[in-house]
Amino acid sequence: MKITDVRVDFLKTGRTLLRIFTDDGVVGLAEAGWRHDRIFVTWLNEVIRPRLLGQDPLQPSRHWDRLALGIPEGTPQDWVKVPLDMVGAVDVALWDILGKAAGLPLYRLLGGAARTTIPLYWSIGSGFKKTPGQMMADLQRGWDAGFRSFKIRMDWGPFRQDADPEKDFQIAQHCRAALPAEAAISFDANNGYSVSTAIRQGRRLEELGFAHFEEPLPATDLPGLRQVVDALDMPVASGEQESGRWRFRDLLQLGNPDIIQPDILLGGGITELKRIFELGELWNKPVMPHSPFAGINSAASLHLYSTLINGTRPHEFSTEGTAPVEEIAALFVEPIIPINGMIHLPDRPGLGLVLDEKALARAIV
Numbered sequence: 001m002k003i004t005d006v007r008v009d010f011l012k013t014g015r016t017l018l019r020i021f022t023d024d025g026v027v028g029l030a031e032a033g034w035r036h037d038r039i040f041v042t043w044l045n046e047v048i049r050p051r052l053l054g055q056d057p058l059q060p061s062r063h064w065d066r067l068a069l070g071i072p073e074g075t076p077q078d079w080v081k082v083p084l085d086m087v088g089a090v091d092v093a094l095w096d097i098l099g100k101a102a103g104l105p106l107y108r109l110l111g112g113a114a115r116t117t118i119p120l121y122w123s124i125g126s127g128f129k130k131t132p133g134q135m136m137a138d139l140q141r142g143w144d145a146g147f148r149s150f151k152i153r154m155d156w157g158p159f160r161q162d163a164d165p166e167k168d169f170q171i172a173q174h175c176r177a178a179l180p181a182e183a184a185i186s187f188d189a190n191n192g193y194s195v196s197t198a199i200r201q202g203r204r205l206e207e208l209g210f211a212h213f214e215e216p217l218p219a220t221d222l223p224g225l226r227q228v229v230d231a232l233d234m235p236v237a238s239g240e241q242e243s244g245r246w247r248f249r250d251l252l253q254l255g256n257p258d259i260i261q262p263d264i265l266l267g268g269g270i271t272e273l274k275r276i277f278e279l280g281e282l283w284n285k286p287v288m289p290h291s292p293f294a295g296i297n298s299a300a301s302l303h304l305y306s307t308l309i310n311g312t313r314p315h316e317f318s319t320e321g322t323a324p325v326e327e328i329a330a331l332f333v334e335p336i337i338p339i340n341g342m343i344h345l346p347d348r349p350g351l352g353l354v355l356d357e358k359a360l361a362r363a364i365v
Contacts (some may be wrong), residue, residue, distance in 0.1 A: 003020060003021070003055050007019045008044055008219045013328050016040065017360075019093065020052070026097050026134055027100075028135055030096065031089065031293070031296045032086065048067065052172060057094050057360040059094075060098060067081075067087045068080065084243040085266050087269055087272075088177060088269035092351075095351075100350040102349070105346065105349060105350050106217035106303040107345060111306060114307055114311065116344065116347075117345075118345070119315070120317040120342065121147065121315070122143075122150045124318065125190075125320060126169060127153060131170065133174070135174070135175055146338070148184070149183065149211075150187075154168050158229070161193065169205075172204075185210060186237075187205050187212065190215055190334075193216050194217070201216070202231070202249060210356075212330055213232065214237040214238070222296045223254060237258065237288060238257040239260040240263050244276075248276050251343070258285070262277075262286050262287070264300050271349060273304055281310065286313055289304075289316065290316060293322050294328050297326050299352065300334050302336075303345060324360065331360060333354045
């Protein structure tokens with residue numbers, strides 16, 4: 001089997017479809033980038049496609065090394081190190097091909113699933129511009145869809161430090177009071193606090209019974225993260241912005257978060273996230289993957305997460321950055337969508353997703 005083409009299409013659902021074609025007719029699927037990422041198209045045309053055409057697609061780890069590390073194998077492009085989020089997209093598509101060629105679901109290729117039914121949490125953001133009532137209305141949509149675990153995100157970013165922690169707390173207080181006691185809820189500051197504010201805010205969230213406190217500080221402040229972790233009893237989570245196992249090594253050594261949250265693209269794809277999961281096991285750290293978009297990459301993240309023996313926490317689910325889940329589902333012959341806040345992974349080959357070509361033609365921008 002050889003790779004014959006690598007193609008990107010921008011979709012009306014808000015995602016960027018990556019397809020890797022082979023001479024056997026097997027097509028690997030992934031989503032490239034976080035938006036309509038035209039920068040990815042340039043990388044694809046100039047660097048990635050020339051290195052993949054004519055290659056054997058059934059060796060994703062080897063291609064990961066070639067792209068991410070710039071290992072030379074005879075062409076000028078081989079010397080260029082491709083950004084890990086782009087490597088991650090290629091890697092997901094290659095693993096999909098491998099699973100389809102083997103006739104096995106991805107979780108079986110990765111060693112076998114500890115579970116194929118996985119609980120999800122409803123992730124909703126933009127708290128910085130919402131009232132408590134507006135945030136609760138967004139949570140209600142998740143409740144009505146059957147979700148019973150939730151996360152509210154403030155989406156501040158690292159350059160609006162301590163902008164309005166009191167309003168953030170009012171949102172947290174309102175949402176916690178409005179949900180039943182058995183519904184778990186977590187809080188994401190999205191890099192928005194200084195160390196002292198994060199500790200003070202974290203203690204108040206502890207009193208409300210929040211499940212975890214995510215990204216209290218800018219991702220660059222690992223010593224500060226350790227201060228927050230040491231000061232709080234509530235689990236502190238971080239890692240969604242880290243790329244590769246080396247950055248996660250530094251995160252664990254310097255920041256010591258209670259929970260690590262690798263992203264299927266930013267972390268470097270299935271090949272690298274498997275290593276990061278193993279690093280988490282070595283450090284005895286729970287894993288809760290970052291996965292803010294419904295669709296193909298979410299399925300890839302869920303396949304890998306299903307193989308983790310200690311992966312008992314809910315997996316993130318959100319449609320904020322995409323079209324409604326029904327529009328995403330319409331792209332596939334047999335979609336993988338939540339039912340009552342749970343995902344049931346199919347036993348179909350690869351990711352278990354096959355595109356509906358007519359629906360795809362209508363969705364391409």
